[in-house]
Amino acid sequence: MAGLETVAGKIRGRGYKVTPQRMAVLEALAAEQHQSMDSIRSRCPRVGLVTMYRTLDLLSEIGVVRRLDLGDGPRYELAEDHHHHMICESCGDISEFEECPIDDGPLGDLDFEISSHSLEVYGRCAVCAGGERR
């Protein structure tokens, strides 16, 4: 995982200040991927709600954090490695996978300059799919 030191440097590099609140949010994010606002908040009760919103905005802007829209409210995660999500519609579990069909085999001629993308698959996780043999 990219040390928080590195992130601090990125923040300063952009002319922003490294504050205890920002570091607290980063640590909260480092504890677990794709957390909801409430989850993050409960991990750093000292950080005010407004600051929370602003911090997540700022971190997203400088590319350190990624905001996700997985169906229920917004979620956030550290934008370390590129990956995609599998959302279990049965138990709500969210897991990740690295394989990327977009990077692997480029799309045909879309006449569009792609800078990023997101891919989510919905269905049932291994546990919920139960013992049912494939």
Added chain:
Amino acid sequence: MAGLETVAGKIRGRGYKVTPQRMAVLEALAAEQHQSMDSIRSRCPRVGLVTMYRTLDLLSEIGVVRRLDLGDGPRYELAEDHHHHMICESCGDISEFEECPIDDGPLGDLDFEISSHSLEVYGRCAVCAGGERR
């Protein structure tokens, strides 16, 4: 495009009633894909806000409508054909493409039972990319 008659049948088939409000929302949706709540509402001013929310929920539930999360607020579109979206971060234009890397080449072993997926690409549309040769 799947006639609205068909949809009416699907609504009745699920035990729901076909009301003027529901048909009005469907017609509004048929006018244009991926519309925001406001856009849909302006196309059927007679339908109350609460009914609007409930109708979109119901239509999503029976699979007639697809709710999209493309960055700005939620958007809705008729779930006719399978396709994906290209969102221009410069002008905000949203366009579609049929090519589907997930259906084409299945993902590796994910140990996950996929029932649906969504894929969005962000970047600059042809217009915004300007004359810049590839």
Added chain:
DNA sequence: GATGTAGTTGAAAATTTTTTTCGATTAGGA
């Protein structure tokens, strides 16, 4: 066509989520 009823509607109010204000506080350079 008239009747009964469960499903539906929407105004108002309650909640929840996000943004704006603005005076007090602070990180970090000089």
Added chain:
DNA sequence: TCCTAATCGAAAAAAATTTTCAACTACATC
């Protein structure tokens, strides 16, 4: 140590979504 622009957060405002509940209506049945 000083200074100042950046930041913080309580409070209020605004926006988005949901709940209530009494009146209304689609439609199956008679």
